[in-house]
Amino acid sequence: MIYDFFTNLFNNQIIGIIISAALPLLLFILPFVLVAVLMERKVSAHMQDRLGPMRVGYHGILQTVADLLKLLQKEDIVADVNDKPLFNLAPVIVFAGSYAAFAAIPFTGAYIGSNVDLGIIYIIAATGLVVAGILMSGWASNNKYTLLGAMRSAAQIISYEIPTILVVLSLIMITGTMNLETLSQMQTGYFWNWMILGGPGTGLDKFLFIPFTVIGFLVIYISTLAEVNRTPFDIPEAESELVSGYHTEYSGMKFSIFFLAEYANMFAVSAIVATLFFGGYQSPFGYLGNTLGAHWLIPIEQFFWFTVKGVFFVFVQMWLRWTLPRLRVDQLMAVCWKYLIPIAFVNLIIIGLITVL
Amino acid sequence: MKEYLNNIYSALFTIFVGMKVTFKHLFVPSVTIQYPDVKLDLPERERNRLYVNMDDCIGCDQCARACPVNCIEIETVKSLPEEDLGKTSNGKKKALWVTKFDIDIAKCCYCQLCVFPCPTECIYMTDVYEFSEFERNNLVYDFVTLTPDERVEKKINFEKFEAEKAAQKAAAAEAAAKAKAEKKEDNKE
């Protein structure tokens, strides 16, 4: 709908495509990231019985703006021995990889960046681009420890994509489509039509699915937590044995690009989990627009529900960060290969059997 | 196999228990005090900056001797017998001019060992704890109430008095020796 609006405005398909793809980025994701940084600080502070930022703006609301201004005016240090093209390109690739995922996520019923049939597979491929960016930044810093940290981070992200894909496959088997828009539309109605409660349809297989979709949800939540490098899987960010990981050598705006990319990535994976299992932009009870008869209200309501679900899962990610200690590198790998992958595999087989029978 | 399932169960269970604890704390009011706007009430025995009430100081040097870091420097001058320096608040008569009483508050370790030996309780710890300065020399506190000229004057007075006394003593000794010599001569004759 929005795509049609812009195409008609400019009478040119390409400009219409570009603007309608860039719109969520500028209007929604970037402001969300600003809010997310502040939310993390305030949430962590209140969980720890303290107050968090209080002095900039009312109760610290403008803190992120102040941080951004500070980072903008910092000196951009590029050492002589660094590999300049790679060094400068790495933040851009990480950023592009995180933001490209938003093109295939349906924000409301009336808007999706690009209605590609390969939906979810495209998203997983695009977030894989982040690995290349991290390796580039680790190598170009010309530092033994960042290289080690970057390699570990790359290994972590690549390993944890496997359980993600296995769970997504099982979901595709239940619904038969890879397009996220169709998947969201399948979950209309009330909340018992959501995937985590077995999906639409009536009959016995809906109730048989329920334990396995719950397990699938847990597995995918944990593996996407590892993909965005959050605690308990934050070896690359925190001490990394001795130093600070793959973004040690970056300063100023490049550093802030890494951080923006991380928070956007967090929202992207929360949105994906919400869309796959919790109904995307559908509301759990009917629509106000429907009862009032104002049909233009519905997309706005859907947007509201989508944001609520995305923000809730981001909140749970932050909640986990401040509760749990960090895993050691070999234990991290053990969790992935010995626990998550077998469970996801068995899940896949059982769901497949139920679908066939 | 049993251990495998046990691991998974205990991991999930303890994670949820931990999350419950943290979630409860979201609703507990925070314990932070926003310092420059709100200040804590300190207890009365609190050990902060030192203060010396010079009207009561008798110059006994006990506090300087008790200090473990030697941050108090005291110099005194004996007063002349006809001068009246007044009394301290508990009735003692003062007999020494205190010409130097420096406390280097940057060296002070706030241990309170100087407060106890003072016989007139004139040195004590106040409740001031915000006394940072830009220059380090401003942290040497000088408590003496005499002007620099007066301090030099007291010293000179005392030295003059001593010199006079010494001269008198010498004259008296000479006179005594003379008288003795004359007496001896008388006795001899």
Added chain:
Amino acid sequence: MALKTEEMILNMGPQHPSTHGVLRLELQLEGELIVNIIPHIGYLHRCFEKHAEAMTYPQVIPYTDRMDYLASMYNEFGYALAVEKLAGIEVPERVEYIRVIMGELQRIASHLVAIGTYGADIGAFTPFLFCFRDREKILSLFEMTCGARLLYNYIWIGGVSHDLHPDFLRLTKEFIDYFRPKIKELNDLLSYNKIFIERTANVGILPLDVAINYGITGPMLRASGMKWDLRKDDPYSVYDKFDYDIPVGDGRMGTVGDSWDRYFVRVLEMEESLKIIEQAIANIPEGDVTSAIPKRVKPPVGQVYSRVENPRGELGYFIMSNGTPNPLRIKVRGPSFVNLAVINELCKNLLVADVITILGSIDIVLGEVDR
């Protein structure tokens, strides 16, 4: 032809967020495994023992505070006991009870720091703040009594400097009631967390015979299985009048003597300290606390070695006197100094990431290591 491999030397330098002070650890690595660790200390050496020879006996007390700055009451306690033994001074019973209460409160505060920073090293940031919030309450109790929060100059030779504030006993009782559920909350959040157990169990196992050979004391020795506590085995002050238990590591999450045991012994010790404080508050006699403080401390010629149970181990003072108001020689046996020596044994063939775990569980304070 065999490949020649070289050992790599890695420096965990004096400035590091996880080494609890200025300590330099030189790690010799073979690939990822550690072959040798050499600790380099001395960055915080302040010549306490030499300086004490120029002070009089009461003037040394602010200096003893600053050795183990997280457990200052115990440093003063040990020193005061040593000088009283040498000079033959008897202190009133109220003074003994006050010293025990202050010592045990200080033990809880010190263990809270150890537990909090250990959690922060492992990556759990929240328990750190909870521990410090509880520690603030203890420090405000101390502030009410003697005026300072960290370096007290409270326990003097022959007594204590001020009597207890009239509200002290009531507020301490309130603190005990407030703190008991907090230990349970800490256990829920950190001690029994599966990830924490995975990080610390079976890491850095200290066998009992190695511990005794190295002269380890304190919670580290108790975690390796031996029930040895100077408060029960060599009682000083009035500790023999109280009823309490000595927690010992039993390897329930791994093997006996691993890092989890060392950590958990500290948590259990906090609980026992609460018991001692309750009994002391209930039975404290009346009296005058400053009556036995001598005007000038001039012990007779002789020497004495006296020891107390620091939160970190056995703190010993050896004092030689030659009849003057200044001590001739004071030598301090700091428990952290002795405990740090065992880190080489503990870290053989472990990964570098485990060094931080083990160092946190030994719980050193550099002020005591270097003096």
